[in-house]
Amino acid sequence: MKRLALVGTIVLGLLCFVGQPALAAPPIKIGVLGPMAFTQGEGHWNGATLAAEEINTAGGIQVGGEKRAIELVKVDTNEFLSIPDATNATEMAISRHKVDFMVGGFRTEAVQVMQDIAMDAKKIFIGCGAAHPELCTRVTKDYNRYKYWFRLTPINSTYLGKVDFLLLAMVAAEMKKALGLEKLKVAIVAEKAAWADPIVKAAEETLPAKMGMEVVGTWRPSPVAKDCTAELTAIQRTGAHIIFTTFSSSVGLTFAKQWGELKVPAANVGINVESQKSGFWSATGGKAEYTVTVNTLARVKITDKTIPFYDKYLERFKEAPNYTAGTYDALFLIKEAVEKAGSTNSDKVVTELEKIDSLDTAGRVVFDKSHDITWGPKHITSIGTQWQDGKMLCVWPNGWEGVTFEGTVPHKLPPWVIEHYKK
Amino acid sequence: MAMLLDIIIDGLIKGSVYALLAIGFSLVLGVARIINIAHTALFMTAAYLIYIGSKLMGLPLLLAMTAAVVLTVLLGLVVYRLFIQPIQEHEAAVLIATIAVAMMLQEVFLMSFGGHYLGVPPLVEGFLHILGVKVTMQHLLALGLSLVMLFGVRQFLMKTRLGLALRSTAQDREVANLMGMDVNRVALLTVAISVGLAAMTGAIVVPLITVEPTMWMHPLIMMLAIVVLGGLGSIEGSFVGAYILGFAESLVVFMLPMGSFLKDSVALSVMILVLLIRPEGLFGVSFEEER
Numbered sequence: 049m050k051r052l053a054l055v056g057t058i059v060l061g062l063l064c065f066v067g068q069p070a071l072a073a074p075p076i077k078i079g080v081l082g083p084m085a086f087t088q089g090e091g092h093w094n095g096a097t098l099a100a101e102e103i104n105t106a107g108g109i110q111v112g113g114e115k116r117a118i119e120l121v122k123v124d125t126n127e128f129l130s131i132p133d134a135t136n137a138t139e140m141a142i143s144r145h146k147v148d149f150m151v152g153g154f155r156t157e158a159v160q161v162m163q164d165i166a167m168d169a170k171k172i173f174i175g176c177g178a179a180h181p182e183l184c185t186r187v188t189k190d191y192n193r194y195k196y197w198f199r200l201t202p203i204n205s206t207y208l209g210k211v212d213f214l215l216l217a218m219v220a221a222e223m224k225k226a227l228g229l230e231k232l233k234v235a236i237v238a239e240k241a242a243w244a245d246p247i248v249k250a251a252e253e254t255l256p257a258k259m260g261m262e263v264v265g266t267w268r269p270s271p272v273a274k275d276c277t278a279e280l281t282a283i284q285r286t287g288a289h290i291i292f293t294t295f296s297s298s299v300g301l302t303f304a305k306q307w308g309e310l311k312v313p314a315a316n317v318g319i320n321v322e323s324q325k326s327g328f329w330s331a332t333g334g335k336a337e338y339t340v341t342v343n344t345l346a347r348v349k350i351t352d353k354t355i356p357f358y359d360k361y362l363e364r365f366k367e368a369p370n371y372t373a374g375t376y377d378a379l380f381l382i383k384e385a386v387e388k389a390g391s392t393n394s395d396k397v398v399t400e401l402e403k404i405d406s407l408d409t410a411g412r413v414v415f416d417k418s419h420d421i422t423w424g425p426k427h428i429t430s431i432g433t434q435w436q437d438g439k440m441l442c443v444w445p446n447g448w449e450g451v452t453f454e455g456t457v458p459h460k461l462p463p464w465v466i467e468h469y470k471k
Numbered sequence: 472m473a474m475l476l477d478i479i480i481d482g483l484i485k486g487s488v489y490a491l492l493a494i495g496f497s498l499v500l501g502v503a504r505i506i507n508i509a510h511t512a513l514f515m516t517a518a519y520l521i522y523i524g525s526k527l528m529g530l531p532l533l534l535a536m537t538a539a540v541v542l543t544v545l546l547g548l549v550v551y552r553l554f555i556q557p558i559q560e561h562e563a564a565v566l567i568a569t570i571a572v573a574m575m576l577q578e579v580f581l582m583s584f585g586g587h588y589l590g591v592p593p594l595v596e597g598f599l600h601i602l603g604v605k606v607t608m609q610h611l612l613a614l615g616l617s618l619v620m621l622f623g624v625r626q627f628l629m630k631t632r633l634g635l636a637l638r639s640t641a642q643d644r645e646v647a648n649l650m651g652m653d654v655n656r657v658a659l660l661t662v663a664i665s666v667g668l669a670a671m672t673g674a675i676v677v678p679l680i681t682v683e684p685t686m687w688m689h690p691l692i693m694m695l696a697i698v699v700l701g702g703l704g705s706i707e708g709s710f711v712g713a714y715i716l717g718f719a720e721s722l723v724v725f726m727l728p729m730g731s732f733l734k735d736s737v738a739l740s741v742m743i744l745v746l747l748i749r750p751e752g753l754f755g756v757s758f759e760e761e762r
Contacts, residue, residue, distance in 0.1 A: 267728040301588050
């Protein structure tokens with residue numbers, strides 16, 4: 049009996065040693081920060097979950113001589129309702145949960161504070177939600193403090209503005225061609241938020257000066273406005289042919305729904321984050337069909353990774369991934385950088401992230417000197433999507449700079465707009 | 472001229488919806504001295520129940536709306552009996568308790584449905600041109616129903632014995648009690664009517680708005696501004712105040728497009744201005760007199 053116990057102990061001991069694979073090493077903790085009760089936070093969490101599962105199933109992250117698993121920490125920033133909540137959640141992620149890396153964030157106003165906290169703690173924070181250029185300008189202004197920040201998604205609001213103008217140009221060209229209109233009138237409608245200010249400024253300058261369009265007015269509703277009929281009525285009075293939108297909050301849904309209900313005879317194009325979500329069609333009762341928005345993902349072949357990721361996400365979470373699900377790519381970037389650095393040391397990983405050149409779900413990822421994602425035909429372009437018959441389809445780039453993603457369809461003007469101008 | 476028409480039509484629709492909310496709030500404040508901050512949270516409850524009934528359970532929209540109004544009134548009565556009645560004599564405590572109820576409802580919906588923006592289809596589709604202004608049929612329906620309900624409430628208060636009881640309790644609770652009225656029953660009835668108005672407002676406007684867990688906050692601010700502007704507890708005041716703020720909002724959007732996000736602030740500024748000139752509000756008794 050004693051012998052049996054001895055053998056058992058030895059076997060158990062051996063198992064402990066032999067079975068001490070790399071994954072027995074402490075996990076790498078990644079804080080996923082976002083407003084978890086909202087779609088944006090769900091995107092953050094779901095994207096990161098898929099990536100962590102794939103990485104862990106494949107054995108984890110190779111750090112020097114050991115394999116380490118990823119452990120995700122869900123950090124609910126509640127940033128839509130309270131910026132102090134976002135501050136507290138970030139502090140807690142660092143001091144209590146002792147995260148090694150951070151990904152996520154959504155509202156620029158909240159992310160700026162979250163960024164400061166992460167930088168003070170020298171934690172790498174890959175932004176997957178906030179678009180304001182200032183978040184990356186800080187890196188150039190004070191590299192030593194802000195070098196731990198990288199923005200992966202979306203492209204910054206200056207680039208978003210560029211894609212916005214390209215979408216506008218596409219719609220304008222089609223209106224001129226199909227309806228025989230000469231000089232187009234444009235109404236600018238942008239929610240009153242910090243990230244939208246540079247786009248509005250650029251639109252007011254660029255449209256008349258470089259695109260030959262007349263700006264008939266600029267409307268700045270509250271991001272949470274529940275009624276936009278007054279704005280839409282005023283816009284109709286101006287005779288605008290196109291409404292150029294900039295929305296990231298619920299006002300985008302209200303505006304698009306009422307635009308469709310009133311059949312306002314003006315094409316609706318721009319940035320409308322709400323219309324990037326699968327639930328948009330149902331929430332608007334299909335009234336906002338033909339809404340065009342700048343987007344990050346759709347079921348088109350941007351890279352070889354896009355459609356498999358899109359399908360897997362849709363199957364697992366029963367909704368299409370929005371751009372905050374870019375945490376999926378963020379985790380793979382962290383993996384690649386940590387493995388090349390052979391360490392989780394923030395300074396070493398920063399050096400590797402700066403060298404990244406990788407084809408991910410939204411395109412080719414290369415960070416510029418300000419640690420911002422590079423935009424352009426050879427990098428991430430972003431896409432333009434339009435709701436057509438209950439489906440969110442890619443309509444841009446459709447030949448722009450020679451870029452067309454497999455699965456792209458032609459843009460359609462709303463039939464009531466065509467009818468109005470063909471009378 | 473065109474802009475004036477736009478402002479009149481838009482302001483009229485906004486004002487009518489605000490009036491419905493504010494009158495229910497004013498009624499319960501005037502009669503039972505309850506500052507029910509949860510009033511618009513109950514409006515939100517009705518909106519969510521309509522969503523559940525029509526979208527999740529597949530009930531016909533009208534049936535879902537009726538069920539939602541009944542269930543919301545029942546919930547309102549439960550809230551009254553559990554959280555308000557035991558502390559009814561302490562106005563500050565009631566105020567805090569109803570804030571807690573509102574937050575509780577917000578959290579319940581946030582946990583159950585997340586922060587997703589949800590929508591309910593309109594009862595009537597399409598739009599009409601009224602003097603050159605496009606107005607959706609659902610907005611027109613909301614305007615019509617609001618006016619019918621406002622008229623109904625007025626007739627009830629002015630032409631029925633129960634209405635008389637409500638008004639007399641609103642004027643002087645102690646004297647009404649001395650005259651043999653069961654003021655507690657009157658208060659309970661008032662709560663039911665008030666919550667019913669909130670729920671019906673929810674039913675009328677739910678196809679026009681986005682259903683989400685913070686949808687109660689903006690109407691609350693507007694409603695408080697209206698009742699302070701009209702005079703605390705004054706039903707006539709709430710009616711007039713609602714239209715003043717409705718028109719003020721429309722004016723801002725049409726006259727100051729770049730500042731259309733300021734429409735709430737302008738409405739609140741109107742309230743502050745009136746308070747500075749006439750602290751008791753447009754139709755209220757002065758606070759000193761009331762004491």
